[in-house]
Amino acid sequence: MENIDSRIRDLVLQLHNYGALKFGEFKMKVGVNSPVYFDLRVMVSYPQLMDNLSQLTPNFVRSKNVDFNRLCGVPYTALPIATLMCVKSDIPMLMRRKEAKNYGTKKMIEGRFDKGDKCLIVEDVCTSGSSILETYEDLVKEGLEGNDCVIVVDRQQGGHNNLLKKGIRVHALTTLSKALEILFEAGRIDSNVVEKVNEYTRANTIELANGVIIKSKSTNQVPDRIITPFSVRSQHSKCVLAGQLFKMIEEKKSNLCLAADVTSSVELLSLAQTLGPYIVIFKIHADIVKDFSQEIAGKLRSIAQSQQFLIMEDRKFADIGETVRQQYCSYSPWADLVTVHPLPGDGVLKALKTAFTESTSEPRAVFIVAQLSCQNNLITTDYTKDSVKMAESYSDIVAGFVCQSSDVIQSVGQLQLTPGVNISTDNDSLGQQYSSPDVVMGQKGADIAVVGRGIIKAKNIVETAKNYQTILWEAYQNRINHSR
Numbered sequence: 001m002e003n004i005d006s007r008i009r010d011l012v013l014q015l016h017n018y019g020a021l022k023f024g025e026f027k028m029k030v031g032v033n034s035p036v037y038f039d040l041r042v043m044v045s046y047p048q049l050m051d052n053l054s055q056l057t058p059n060f061v062r063s064k065n066v067d068f069n070r071l072c073g074v075p076y077t078a079l080p081i082a083t084l085m086c087v088k089s090d091i092p093m094l095m096r097r098k099e100a101k102n103y104g105t106k107k108m109i110e111g112r113f114d115k116g117d118k119c120l121i122v123e124d125v126c127t128s129g130s131s132i133l134e135t136y137e138d139l140v141k142e143g144l145e146g147n148d149c150v151i152v153v154d155r156q157q158g159g160h161n162n163l164l165k166k167g168i169r170v171h172a173l174t175t176l177s178k179a180l181e182i183l184f185e186a187g188r189i190d191s192n193v194v195e196k197v198n199e200y201t202r203a204n205t206i207e208l209a210n211g212v213i214i215k216s217k218s219t220n221q222v223p224d225r226i227i228t229p230f231s232v233r234s235q236h237s238k239c240v241l242a243g244q245l246f247k248m249i250e251e252k253k254s255n256l257c258l259a260a261d262v263t264s265s266v267e268l269l270s271l272a273q274t275l276g277p278y279i280v281i282f283k284i285h286a287d288i289v290k291d292f293s294q295e296i297a298g299k300l301r302s303i304a305q306s307q308q309f310l311i312m313e314d315r316k317f318a319d320i321g322e323t324v325r326q327q328y329c330s331y332s333p334w335a336d337l338v339t340v341h342p343l344p345g346d347g348v349l350k351a352l353k354t355a356f357t358e359s360t361s362e363p364r365a366v367f368i369v370a371q372l373s374c375q376n377n378l379i380t381t382d383y384t385k386d387s388v389k390m391a392e393s394y395s396d397i398v399a400g401f402v403c404q405s406s407d408v409i410q411s412v413g414q415l416q417l418t419p420g421v422n423i424s425t426d427n428d429s430l431g432q433q434y435s436s437p438d439v440v441m442g443q444k445g446a447d448i449a450v451v452g453r454g455i456i457k458a459k460n461i462v463e464t465a466k467n468y469q470t471i472l473w474e475a476y477q478n479r480i481n482h483s484r
């Protein structure tokens with residue numbers, strides 16, 4: 001897969017080199033002016049590119065375990081791609097006519113096939129999915145199955161969902177957001193272009209109803225944060241530690257925060273040492289560790305440094321400013337991150353900002369508890385909204401929010417930390433409510449998921465932590481690629 005990934009990366013760079021993928025202001029058939037334009041028709045003039053594509057595509061489709069014995073390109077741009085795939089991979093091709101002949105067989109699908117043959121549809125760019133759907137319908141009329149299609153670029157404007165509703169699985173070599181990420185990392189485009197394109201696709205999602213194009217309104221509500229890659233988001237962080245966290249998540253491919261809720265320092269240090277490679281935040285409640293001391297905090301910091309994670313003291317400060325300032329300075333200065341309830345008002349943020357400067361020269365930050373995961377908690381929608389508003393003047397120390405839904409945080413530069421995560425979604429007997437990693441990353445919009453007992457009570461904590469890391473990362477990747 002790594003080889004396929006790096007070949008897809010090369011393909012995106014080639015498409016950009018040859019002007020098949022352009023950024024600027026373009027008049028579109030559907031929707032308003034677009035800041036991005038795909039013209040994959042130019043590919044036919046670049047033999048090397050065609051050669052790459054026709055080798056890469058069958059390998060990519062095989063890696064997705066797609067079962068097919070015929071190929072059919074959507075006319076016209078995908079025809080030469082399908083033709084080369086047919087020759088290179090020795091899979092028979094079929095040809096779909098744009099209009100039926102008014103003499104002879106009147107067939108829409110040319111070539112040899114039997115009823116029930118499985119035909120892979122090949123397309124260059126998918127926007128609404130309507131051309132793929134037309135091809136699918138013609139294949140089905142002839143008794144073929146056409147439930148899989150491979151596309152070079154998914155513009156993520158609703159085509160994927162429109163096709164899925166008709167039972168067609170879409171396998172995209174790259175999505176627009178993945179292409180943006182590759183080009184951004186290669187220094188070809190800047191973060192403004194990434195944001196402009198994301199904004200455009202978000203606002204111009206297309207829904208098909210009985211083959212007719214209608215605009216979707218609901219997708220306008222998806223915040224930018226949800227679909228913007230971490231590499232771009234880190235550039236928008238006003239808080240140093242938030243920026244570091246974004247980079248760490250990408251480097252470690254981990255969205256996992258371990259809630260190390262144990263009662264002895266031996267267990268605490270052992271968890272940090274053993275699970276350090278799979279996490280980005282090690283979250284503790286120092287007050288439940290019976291023998292916790294500043295010396296243990298020092299040991300924890302050196303493990304954190306060598307294993308590259310941040311330490312969070314989940315203290316949930318909630319007093320008047322002066323008390324919080326003293327609490328932090330005398331007990332928590334070793335923690336990179338602390339949690340705070342916004343209940344006392346902005347004095348608590350002012351106090352922590354002062355305490356950070358008084359106690360250390362290293363970067364420190366807070367996560368504000370804007371929502372809770374437990375049943376019957378008293379937090380209201382207005383409380384959550386007001387917490388976010390209150391934090392605006394403290395964006396240099398607010399790394400993000402502890403919350404449960406994707407609409408709380410608007411700023412791309414801040415992170416959503418979501419607790420209440422467990423593969424087994426049975427709630428505990430004291431009010432904790434769990435959701436699965438997929439739901440937390442996909443629907444709830446978490447950037448980092450907090451897992452405690454799901455890991456620390458497992459028989460094999462290393463395998464379990466690795467498993468959570470993989471599932472969360474995949475769910476995050478899916479969100480980035482398909483949430484529009």
Ligand SMILES: O=c1ccn([C@@H]2O[C@H](COP(=O)(O)O)[C@@H](O)[C@H]2O)c(=O)[nH]1
Pocket residue numbers: 259261314371372373374402419420421432450451452453454
């Ligand atoms: O709303 C909240 C805020 C914080 N937490 C903390 O997260 C962990 C969850 O542990 P599990 O064992 O995975 O239930 C724990 O430290 C809580 O204090 C939360 O659960 N909900």
